């Protein structure tokens with residue numbers, strides 16, 4: 001057995017297509033999940049009457065149940081009620097699950113900001129939502145940017161579960177290559193190498209962001 | 223110095239204001255009028271309710287009873303956001319916005335709340351910063367400033383709203399001695415232009431110099447309310463004497 005370079009040469013295009021799909025899903029899911037996480041985290045932080053009860057229940061439920069169960073739930077459940085494509089379901093499942101984790105991170109960040117700045121904002125005539133938007137969220141995001149970037153790595157890995165709803169991302173490609181050639185080491189190690197490369201890229205971006213944050217306002221990301 | 227003048231318009235009036243945190247009554251049936259150009263200095267022992275008094279005026283704490291009237295209009299939940307635009311407050315701990323440069327700290331409220339043009343706001347900010355001797359700090363972030371510089375920026379930030387009255391809550395007590403003077407000088411300038419102010423401070427020499435009226439707050443009440451001269455020489459109050467003797471030592 002061992003690693004078979006010949007197979008790799010023949011399946012290169014399949015892998016690159018799979019990688020492209022993985023990257024696309026990752027980018028879309030990351031952007032929406034971060035925005036969603038900020039929104040839900042802010043509502044949880046603010047304790048908006050009634051609404052926070054729902055968003056808190058949502059946050060807990062989606063953090064404490066397996067992602068694959070959630071993916072199947074949306075894929076088989078939701079598609080029965082209305083026609084939605086697998087790709088929409090895929091992104092949605094990732095956003096609801098990983099977004100719940102990001103919401104908790106953001107809420108923690110918001111809580112760690114000294115109340116004084118909030119009061120200063122109110123005393124200048126800013127509303128609660130303006131205060132969140134202009135002062136609290138930017139600081140919370142900067143303070144938690146390391147944790148959020150960890151979630152970015154997790155989202156990239158989570159896209160591999162989308163193979164179970166017929167999305168031909170990287171893991172699905174590896175799966176197909178293996179069933180065709182019976183070369184699991186080559187098939188899966190190749191996929192793993194691609195995932196790891198993506199992780200290294202994320203790490204690079206994280207370093208750049210850290211450096212920028214430090215230069216900008218000396219806030220130490222925790 | 224501007225002396226108390228009963229003909230001047232009352233800007234702010236507290237009428238029988240009561241504030242309690244749970245069972246702890248912090249302001250007990252407190253009444254106070256502040257007239258235009260008056261400089262009222264509040265002093266008193268820790269826990270006497272000085273900060274709470276300023277915070278209720280600004281709507282940062284809700285009152286349990288009584289009313290606060292700003293230029294003839296009773297302050298309510300509905301109009302507080304609007305009234306706040308006319309009442310500047312400077313906190314002991316500066317509370318600058320950490321994510322913004324000094325320039326943005328100064329212009330964000332005039333631009334977003336008062337809908338001023340950015341150019342106009344920057345010009346105004348520059349002018350204030352020149353007056354307070356920190357015009358070279360416009361591009362700095364708060365963490366790059368000394369305490370005294372931060373507090374002067376905080377004063378300018380409040381002044382940018384063109385307030386009717388300024389509230390100061392121990393503006394110098396978080397500062398090293400060598401920085402206290404620069405902040406007090408900034409407040410002196412405001413006194414010179416006739417700004418109405420309520421100042422909580424332990425800087426008694428400074429209070430003597432700028433105050434038109436002194437209040438002694440103790441255990442939830444205004445125990446003494448007198449023109450500055452009289453406050454230091456003519457008031458027969460055991461607790462006040464004791465407080466002054468401790469603080470002047």
Ligand SMILES: Nc1ncnc2c1ncn2[C@@H]1O[C@H](COP(=O)(O)OP(=O)(O)OP(=O)(O)O)[C@@H](O)[C@H]1O
Pocket residue numbers: 243246248266267268269270271272273274275
């Ligand atoms: N948010 C709060 N919740 C509960 N109690 C509070 C709160 N803020 C203030 N208090 C209480 O109210 C009382 C008055 O506090 P306040 O801060 O107004 O006093 P102060 O005169 O400003 O004192 P200091 O000189 O120490 O600043 C204190 O007993 C304090 O413990």
Ligand SMILES: [Mg+2]
Pocket residue numbers: 272273274391392
């Ligand atoms: Mg106080």
